[in-house]
Amino acid sequence: xxxxxxxxxxxxxxxxxxxxxxxxxxxxxxxxxxxxxxxxxxxxxxxxxxxxxxxxxxxxxxxxxxxxxxxxxxxxxxxxxxxxxxxxxxxxxxxxxxxxxxxxxxxxxxxx
Amino acid sequence: xxxxxxxxxxxxxxxxxxxxxxxxxxxxxxxxxxxxxxxxxxxxxxxxxxxxxxxxxxxxxxxxxxxxxxxxxxxxxxxxxxxxxxxxxxxxxxxxxxxxxxxxxxxxxxxxx
Numbered sequence: 001x002x003x004x005x006x007x008x009x010x011x012x013x014x015x016x017x018x019x020x021x022x023x024x025x026x027x028x029x030x031x032x033x034x035x036x037x038x039x040x041x042x043x044x045x046x047x048x049x050x051x052x053x054x055x056x057x058x059x060x061x062x063x064x065x066x067x068x069x070x071x072x073x074x075x076x077x078x079x080x081x082x083x084x085x086x087x088x089x090x091x092x093x094x095x096x097x098x099x100x101x102x103x104x105x106x107x108x109x110x111x112x
Numbered sequence: 113x114x115x116x117x118x119x120x121x122x123x124x125x126x127x128x129x130x131x132x133x134x135x136x137x138x139x140x141x142x143x144x145x146x147x148x149x150x151x152x153x154x155x156x157x158x159x160x161x162x163x164x165x166x167x168x169x170x171x172x173x174x175x176x177x178x179x180x181x182x183x184x185x186x187x188x189x190x191x192x193x194x195x196x197x198x199x200x201x202x203x204x205x206x207x208x209x210x211x212x213x214x215x216x217x218x219x220x221x222x223x224x225x
């Protein structure tokens with residue numbers, strides 16, 4: 001039972017444009033959501049998070065949107081840069097900081 | 113400021129053997145979680161340690177066990193290794209038990225022959 005799903009295995013975007021990565025979840029008990037970026041041969045790097053009491057959180061070029069009624073979150077990267085090319089994972093937690101449930105990841109390619 | 117460090121980087125074992133992986137948390141962090149990541153998948157939660165006790169456990173058999181030391185470092189032990197245990201094992205640390213992002217190490221790549 002995949003509680004967190006990233007339905008797009010890959011995404012290709014032109015440098016300078018917006019990248020939108022999507023994530024859906026099924027467990028209404030999730031109250032904390034995170035996005036991680038992963039380069040090959042490295043561990044996941046924390047990017048941005050959002051609590052379920054908010055619907056938007058912004059940090060520089062990265063914005064996460066949460067739609068609780070649709071059980072959907074998205075990560076917007078504006079403007080996209082070639083260095084953003086990596087695999088992006090969304091993750092969710094049901095007990096405020098406990099175990100994280102990850103999606104399968106979306107590989108983002110930003111072309112110059 | 114040292115991040116999460118894991119050792120060894122790579123390990124090759126044969127079926128039936130036992131393995132111990134090690135993790136030192138980020139400075140200031142006291143909670144350690146372990147994840148298994150198979151190729152092409154997202155990390156899967158194994159267990160979490162806080163105050164030297166296992167606080168949460170994922171859907172992994174008893175062959176997977178762990179320990180946390182007074183200095184917050186942690187070990188993951190896997191007994192009776194199976195071919196399916198081949199994966200990247202990730203350690204993550206965080207501060208306390210509240211809403212805090214977990215920070216990951218670069219992992220240990222375990223290959224079972």
